[in-house]
Amino acid sequence: MKKRWYDYLWIASLLYLLLGFVNILFAWLGLLCFFIPLLISAVGGTKGYCNRYCGRGQLFALLGGRFGLSRKQDIPRWMKSKAFRYGFLVFFFAMFFLMLWNTYLVFAGVRDLGQVVTLLWTFRLPWHWAYHGTLFHPGVAQFAFGFYSVMLTSTILGLVTMLLFKPRSWCVYCPMGTMTQLICKAKQGKTPV
Amino acid sequence: MISGKKRRKAAVDPGACVACGCCVKVCPLQAIEIVRGITARVKEELCVGCGKCARECPASVITIREVGA
Known part of the structure; x- marks a missing residue:
């Protein structure tokens, strides 16, 4: 099948991960x-992102395939199961909002900037070597680390x-995939597929 | 004319499908599509039951079935 430009978005995903080792502020691009x-x-009303543009899915397909x-x-x-997929979505977003709260605390001056990357919501890895200061508030960098x-x-x-x-097993429980499917379902309402 | 010949076709479990679109990418005949971001759907008239989509599906919700022609 003919390759399109969006079939190469795995390069962008890989680059994103690498840039986080160079300057943490690039993490903002992940938004x-x-x-x-x-x-x-x-x-x-579609999952066009998952279906075409998700570089991470492409990366897994490439590595695993x-x-x-x-x-x-x-x-x-x-x-x-829906229980796990929806449960993981809720857990993931709870952790996401906790990260936003920590960012807020730095913006509010209550907490100092933590130059760490927390893996699996538990392991705090020193990441100071990817931080070279910011022109903005330290909270901007805190969000990037988070x-x-x-x-x-x-x-x-x-x-x-x-x-x-399977290579793209992540797609089964990816919180963004679950959420966009829920949005599509909500948009369709009770219209039969 | 009704023939008794059986043909292999892919079938999706729509309730379990995550609509990721992995099946669409590997289908050599464009015989499967994602409908409204909710589920994959097989175009039976195009499907030859090769099984590529079933092997690729990360949720393993596609099966190959024999159906009457």
């Missing part, structure tokens, strides 16, 4: 992966399930 899928689903880094086994039944933590954590989860199950 595109939040707003574009939401816009496409809220305005267009062409590079063979996947067992290509069925994902466990519980991982594709957002990059979210992105790196979800990449690691995606890589683990890629290895264990």
